[in-house]
Amino acid sequence: MSRGEPDARSAPAPLQEDNAFQLRMLDPKRVKVFRVAGITRLTLENERSYTRVSVARAFPLSDPGHYIGFLDASGKDVGMIYDPELLDHESRRIVEEELERRYFVPVVERVLSVREEFGTIYWRVETDRGEKEIVVRNLRDNLQELSPTRLIVTDIEGNRFEFPDITRVDGKTQSIIMRGL
Numbered sequence: 001m002s003r004g005e006p007d008a009r010s011a012p013a014p015l016q017e018d019n020a021f022q023l024r025m026l027d028p029k030r031v032k033v034f035r036v037a038g039i040t041r042l043t044l045e046n047e048r049s050y051t052r053v054s055v056a057r058a059f060p061l062s063d064p065g066h067y068i069g070f071l072d073a074s075g076k077d078v079g080m081i082y083d084p085e086l087l088d089h090e091s092r093r094i095v096e097e098e099l100e101r102r103y104f105v106p107v108v109e110r111v112l113s114v115r116e117e118f119g120t121i122y123w124r125v126e127t128d129r130g131e132k133e134i135v136v137r138n139l140r141d142n143l144q145e146l147s148p149t150r151l152i153v154t155d156i157e158g159n160r161f162e163f164p165d166i167t168r169v170d171g172k173t174q175s176i177i178m179r180g181l
Helices: 089-102 171-180
Strands: 031-036 039-044 048-050 054-057 068-071 077-081 108-117 120-127 130-137 143-145 151-154 160-163
Touching: 031 089, 039 077, 054 089, 108 160, 108 171, 130 151
Parallel strands: none
Antiparallel strands: 031 039, 039 048, 054 068, 068 077, 108 120, 120 130, 143 151, 151 160
């Protein structure tokens, strides 16, 4: 071996291709989504069935109508379809119900009251789904800014609420929100 050449015994092994991050696009004509005893299941025709799946959007804010993913019971990717409209009627209905349940986000139409006690914020609000109380600790960690005026607040139970335009809320609420941003 000449000087300066690496010793083959100490050279790193070639990297193996990691398939864990490859995206699998599913043919919607081969995807069947159904429920058994309230549990959402998925069958890929002529391939495999999954006894429990969850459904999620890859781009819930920027492209909610496309790129729908399926996760198995352990949270691993099964695959994704581009357009759920191409699913059979029953599969599409179940996928839409699952997405509605997963992405249920009431829109705050009006703040009825707000108070802060020991760093916890209590809002009583009117939403498009009725009157709700939002309780938030550590506001900075529970605000997601979607635009300069639009944000999502996550309460202590993990429920999300959309404030579509913070310039239209009362001054006290604006002040609290601005401290969290």
